[in-house]
Amino acid sequence: MAGKRKTNEAGSTNNLRADVLCVLGVLKAATADQIQRLSSPHLPFRHTTKETAAARKEARTASHRGALNDLRRHGLSVDGGRTRGGEEVRLLTKDGLAAAGLELDRGPEEMGGMPKSAGRSGASHAMTVNETVIALIRPKPDLHLVAGEPAEAIEAAQAWIDAPDGTGSITSYATEVALPATGTWKNPGVGCAWADLVLIAPEVGLPLLFIEADNCTEDAAKIAAKFDKYMRHFHRTVKDTDGQDKPMWRTRWSAPDPQWGDATHPPVLLVFNQVGKRPALNQMKKLAALTREHWQGQGADGFHLYKGKMPIVATTLELLREHGPCGTRRT
Structure with missing residues (x-):
């Protein structure tokens, strides 16, 4: 007043x-x-x-x-x-x-x-x-x-x-969100994944995006292990309010229903900040190889099917700052 x-x-x-x-x-x-x-x-x-x-x-x-x-x-x-x-x-x-x-x-x-x-x-x-x-x-x-x-x-x-515009506002984001493979949302089991960031921005076509940030200090194998935990969570089903089994993540977040039977899991954006001594581009290449089973589609009749896969996109903090998430440059 x-x-x-x-x-x-x-x-x-x-x-x-x-x-x-x-x-x-x-x-x-x-x-x-x-x-x-x-x-x-x-x-x-x-x-x-x-x-x-x-x-x-x-x-x-x-x-x-x-x-x-x-x-x-x-x-x-x-x-x-x-x-x-x-x-x-x-x-x-x-x-x-x-x-x-x-x-x-x-x-x-x-x-x-x-x-x-x-x-x-x-x-x-x-x-x-x-x-x-x-x-x-x-x-x-x-x-x-x-x-x-x-x-x-x-x-x-x-x-x-x-x-170039950005995506969402501060209220579109959440940090350190548990993705339990066991336990509950409130009391997740030991060894669950914790997403660095979760972005919900359906107004720009992003109903759900998980984001991981890395300072180029951790071994690529350690980062890849976190994606194994992501997949364990995505595979987990629970009873919904209608009594039907449903992916656990869908009981908390909304996302479009799968079309043509080609249901992917929610995407993950991996952002590298060149603080440590491991070159960001090398980290991306190593992670692509180590997580291939989670993101690579299967060819069939000239098409690639990605049912049950987890889309992973990698970039650098420097590129995000320069071009924004809606910019034309990508890594």
Whole structure:
């Protein structure tokens, strides 16, 4: 309401705190910079007259850092260490996760788990997952919020608006989602797969997409083993509400019914971030060979049949950032 915008100790508005809760509710661990880029994409086009990049970053993230401090004072977030670049990582507490669930309109079982090694060892994997989300969404600035800035800043904002679109919004994604081969959604059995990201964007023809992020540090065989776990989950059936057996994943997510008997499993996007020493292209080639049984179709009368297969697409974070998910370049 007018006149009651700043109601918290660090000066953040309730709306800004809600934005931060939504982003952290999905990502679970993030920096103020990542939260700002997702929730207020116009801010990089303001404060452009400050002399240094550090000063510009300080200015554009100030309001989100204030909101994070207010959430911490209310017991909804905690400090989670620092990235390898020295940026502070923030995590949600149990109460914070519950508050985020209310903002996202998601139940506890839909919120997912905490990211691997969150806040420890630089949280490198969690940071790559976050950057993958940003590269996929490609948040567009509102030109009205850049009005009055220097002409160069307005032109840069317009160029970003005109660039290839992204896919979905922060509410289209979920992180660390269990895919149980045994147990339940709420209490998955030991050894189940945990999807780094799940994207639901039927408005662009993606009713369900699983996404895995890798920093080029793990052996290809270890990554391939995760796809074995994916397949175990896809093969699992349970009784639906009509008493009929149904693939377990279809009891949670909607997807088109199979046509012509050629039913594939949901697709998986594998995103490599060249942080480690293993070349991304080599990783892709090794994984293609190691997972062939899961994705390769069978030839029949001049056609390839993919019944029971799992489509796997691989790219790099660099390409996603440059061209977006709807760009013309692919790996």
